[in-house]
Amino acid sequence: MLSPSLSAHAQTMERLTNKAKELVAPVTGKTDDRLQKVATFEHQVTGVTVSEDGRIFVNFPRWSEDVPVSVAEVMQDGSIRPYPDDAWNAWRNAKMSELSPKDHFVTVQSVVADGRGSLWVVDPAAPNSEKTVKDGPKLVQIDLKTNAVKRVYPFPPEIAGPASYLNDVRIAPDGAFAYFTDSGAPGGLVVLDLKAGKAWRVLSDDPSTQFEKDVVVHVDGKPLRRPDGRQPLFNADSIALSKDGTTLYWKALTGKTLYRISTAALQNASQDPSAAKAEKHADTEPTDGLWIDDQNRIYLSAIQDDSIKILSADGKLTSFLQDSRLRWPDTFSQGPDGTMYVTASHIQDSPWFHSGWTDDAFTLFKFTPPK
Numbered sequence: 001m002l003s004p005s006l007s008a009h010a011q012t013m014e015r016l017t018n019k020a021k022e023l024v025a026p027v028t029g030k031t032d033d034r035l036q037k038v039a040t041f042e043h044q045v046t047g048v049t050v051s052e053d054g055r056i057f058v059n060f061p062r063w064s065e066d067v068p069v070s071v072a073e074v075m076q077d078g079s080i081r082p083y084p085d086d087a088w089n090a091w092r093n094a095k096m097s098e099l100s101p102k103d104h105f106v107t108v109q110s111v112v113a114d115g116r117g118s119l120w121v122v123d124p125a126a127p128n129s130e131k132t133v134k135d136g137p138k139l140v141q142i143d144l145k146t147n148a149v150k151r152v153y154p155f156p157p158e159i160a161g162p163a164s165y166l167n168d169v170r171i172a173p174d175g176a177f178a179y180f181t182d183s184g185a186p187g188g189l190v191v192l193d194l195k196a197g198k199a200w201r202v203l204s205d206d207p208s209t210q211f212e213k214d215v216v217v218h219v220d221g222k223p224l225r226r227p228d229g230r231q232p233l234f235n236a237d238s239i240a241l242s243k244d245g246t247t248l249y250w251k252a253l254t255g256k257t258l259y260r261i262s263t264a265a266l267q268n269a270s271q272d273p274s275a276a277k278a279e280k281h282a283d284t285e286p287t288d289g290l291w292i293d294d295q296n297r298i299y300l301s302a303i304q305d306d307s308i309k310i311l312s313a314d315g316k317l318t319s320f321l322q323d324s325r326l327r328w329p330d331t332f333s334q335g336p337d338g339t340m341y342v343t344a345s346h347i348q349d350s351p352w353f354h355s356g357w358t359d360d361a362f363t364l365f366k367f368t369p370p371k
Contacts, residue, residue: 030306032323038341038364039078043067044350045362047122047168048343050335051113051144057083058343058364059108062127064351066093070105071121074364083119084147088140093127101125101136102154110331114171117144122180124166129184131162139169139178139192153178159190159199166190168331170241170248177267179241179248187211187235187252189276191266202269203261208278209236211254217286218304219328219348226353240290240298249281249290249298258282258298258311282315289342291332293369301329301342308342310370321367327359334369341366 038056044067047059056074060067069089072080082089091104106125113119118141125136137160139153160166165184171194172178180190188204203209211233217224225231234253241248241263248266251258260281269276287309289301298311299320307322308329330345342365349359 030322030324032321034321034367035323035325035365036367037325038366039074039080041080041362041364043069043362044345044360045330045343045364046345047108047110047112047331048341048364049111049113049119049333050339050341051119052115052117052336053144054336055113055144056335056341056364057111057113057119059111059121061109062093062107063129070108070123071111084142084149088149096133101133102138103149103152105140106133106136109166110168112169112171113144113333114175116171116175118142118150118171119144120169120171120178122166122169124160124164124184126165126184129165132160132164137164137166139180153192153194153197153199155190155199159201167237168239170239172241172263173243173245177263179239179263179266181236181239181250182209183235183237183253185235189236189248189250189266191269193270198270200270202266202273202276203278206278208257208259209250209252211235211252212256215254215256215286217254224348224353227355232352238287238290238300240292242292242296243294249292251284251287251290253286253288253303256283256285258284282311282317284309284311284317288329288345289331291334291340293334299332299340299369301326301332303328303348308367320370325361325363326365327361335366338369339366340369 043060045058059071069082071083073083107127108123110122121140123138125133137155141151143150163185167181167183169180178192182188186205187209189202192199237253239250249260258281259278265275287300291299296313300309302309306326308320310320311317326344328345328347330343333341344363
C-alpha cells in the first residue's frame with residue numbers, strides 16, 4: 001500500500017500526465033452514426049480500394065516508421081494479409097542493400113482497383129517522404145484472379161526524380177492510360193501509356209500543381225506546424241477521374257483551388273507539352289482525397305475539420321459528414337454496392353509534428369452516400 005505522501009505524489013503526477021495528454025490530444029466529441037468502422041490497424045494507413053467483387057485492399061506507407069506490410073487485403077474479420085504475398089512485402093529499411101527495389105514494395109502510397117480485374121499499386125519509393133530509392137519508383141499491376149503480379153512499370157529519373165513523390169493514380173476506363181499526381185518536387189502530373197509502357201510529365205512546376213503560398217493548413221483550430229515551426233507544403237496530391245474518362249481533376253493538398261484538364265490534352269502532351277492547359281474548376285479548401293460518383297458529385301476529404309464534403313455538379317460545396325474519429329480523412333473508394341470507404345491516416349498526430357504519435361487509431365470507415 002502506498003504511503004499518504006507517495007499516494008498524493010502519485011495523484012499529482014497522474015493529474016499532470018492527464019493535463020499533458022489534454023494539451024496534445026485531438027479534439028473529440030462530435031460523431032456521426034452514418035460513419036461505421038470497418039477495421040483498425042497497427043500502422044498508419046493511407047490508401048483504400050474495393051474491387052468489383054467487393055474485396056478490400058489498403059496500404060501502409062513507410063513514413064515515420066518502418067512497416068511489416070506495405071499492401072494488404074482486409075479480410076472479413078478485419079484482419080489483414082500481405083498482398084499479393086510475403087515476398088513483395090519483405091522490404092525493410094534495414095535490409096535496403098539486400099533486396100531489389102524493382103520487385104519489392106518500398107514506400108507504397110496508393111492502391112486502386114480498376115474494376116477490370118487488376119489492382120494497381122503506386123510505389124513512389126521514398127521512405128519518410130525523402131529521397132527516392134534508386135530503381136524504386138514504379139506502378140505495379142496485380143491480377144486479382146491469380147493474386148500474382150502481372151506487370152511492373154518502372155519510372156526513370158526523368159519521370160520520378162530524387163525529390164519526387166508519386167502520390168495517387170487513376171486508371172482510364174478503357175485501361176489505356178494511368179494518370180498520377182506528384183506531390184514532391186517539382187509537383188506535377190504524370191501520364192503513363194499502359195500498353196507502350198511510356199510515361200511523360202505534364203504541368204511540372206506549373207502553378208496548378210504547386211502548393212499555394214498563402215494557404216495555411218489548420219487542424220484542431222490552429223496552424224499545423226512541424227517541431228521546427230515549418231508548415232507542411234504539399235504539391236499536387238488529390239486526384240479524380242470523371243466516369244467517362246475524359247476529364248481529370250486534381251489539387252494541391254496545401255491549396256484551395258481544384259483544377260481540371262481533358263485527358264485528351266494529357267495524352268497529346270507526350271508530343272506537344274503546350275497542349276496541356278490547366279483550368280480552374282472550383283474554390284475549395286485543403287483536402288486530401290477526391291472521389292467522383294455516378295452523379296458526377298466530387299467527394300473531398302476535408303482535413304481541417306475531420307469531415308467529408310461534396311462538390312455538386314453546379315459547383316456548390318456542402319458538408320456531408322463530420323466526425324472526430326476522422327483524423328485526417330485520406331482516401332476514398334466506392335464498393336460495387338455503392339458503399340463508400342474512407343481511411344483516417346492521422347497525419348496531424350504523427351511524429352512529423354510531435355515527439356511521437358499522439359493518436360494512432362488508424363481506421364478504415366464506411367458510409368452510405370446521399371441519394
